Amino acid sequence: MTAQELESAIQKDRLPAVCYLYGEESFLIERMARKLLERAIDPSLKDFNCNVYYGNESKGIEIVDAAQTLPMFAERRAVLVKRAELLKADALETLLPYVRNPVASTCLIFTGLKIDQRKKFFLELKKLGALVEFKRLYDNKLPGFIAAEAVALGKPIEPAAAELLALLIGNNLQELSSQIEKLVVYCGNRQKITLDDVRSIASSSKAFDAFELARFLGTKDLRNALKSLDALFRNGEEIPLVIGALARHFRQLWRVRELLDRRVAQAEIGREVGINAYFIGEYLQQAKNFRKDELKNVFEGLYNCDISSKTGGNAYTLMHALVVTICTRAGA
Structure with a gap:
């Protein structure tokens, strides 16, 4: 059954x-x-x-x-x-x-x-x-889950808003459900949950800090990436969750980079990777900041950071070094 x-x-x-x-x-x-x-x-x-x-x-x-x-x-x-x-x-x-x-x-x-x-x-x-x-939902199924949850609560959500919420929270259905309930209350009598609603609600969450860190790393913005990292540690975020969020983001950038190298059209890249049209431009720009060998180094850095943090390494020092490396040398 x-x-x-x-x-x-x-x-x-x-x-x-x-x-x-x-x-x-x-x-x-x-x-x-x-x-x-x-x-x-x-x-x-x-x-x-x-x-x-x-x-x-x-x-x-x-x-x-x-x-x-x-x-x-x-x-x-x-x-x-x-x-x-x-x-x-x-x-x-x-x-x-x-x-x-x-x-x-x-x-x-x-x-x-x-x-x-x-x-x-x-x-x-x-x-x-x-x-x-009950299998774990793939990332490309999360916006659909969000949309169905919102409709069940009587408040449809814009596709771009569902996409952003999926990017922010990732594959944590408990947290996604909780955020959707907050959004329904936040919207009050308005008919639909919008992109601005998601930004307003999520900006105070730890998930937003992890999303921002991934975005600043993608643009190689060292100053703001370090500020986001500090915010995550102040909020008590666990390092495996941060690494998981970063790995998810860079997996998407890697796929976008591969499609760019094959000269695939922008709209097709969005469909292939499962990125909403509202966000595809930003992902394309970030992917252009990294060669494929640099992305490989990023994943090696994430893996080494994860292993070291679990075997007694200082989590903040490790993450700080990783952020600096990605922004300046992409893990080379």
């Missing part, structure tokens, strides 16, 4: 008796589990009809017992098993007969990071169509 199929089933009140939600995108998994619980049980009767277990603490039998218990004063009950990837082999064996013959009045939900389809338990779930994977 796909996530879209499960979403449709929930809307039609056709809840699965058993489902296993798994994958790298924990935000989407948790939200889907919450939707299932909200539709399965009456909130006023939650104490009577909802049980929550953890895979690292459960032997399986208590999960089966709870799932086989009839609902109290309601049509359905729900059983949620979190961190299900930590269920031991004997627990999975205990759960297998129930999965093959579940109680219709119970919605049994497993959530976990990964599965092992070599095991009978997961093979049975696959046969039943009860496995639902």
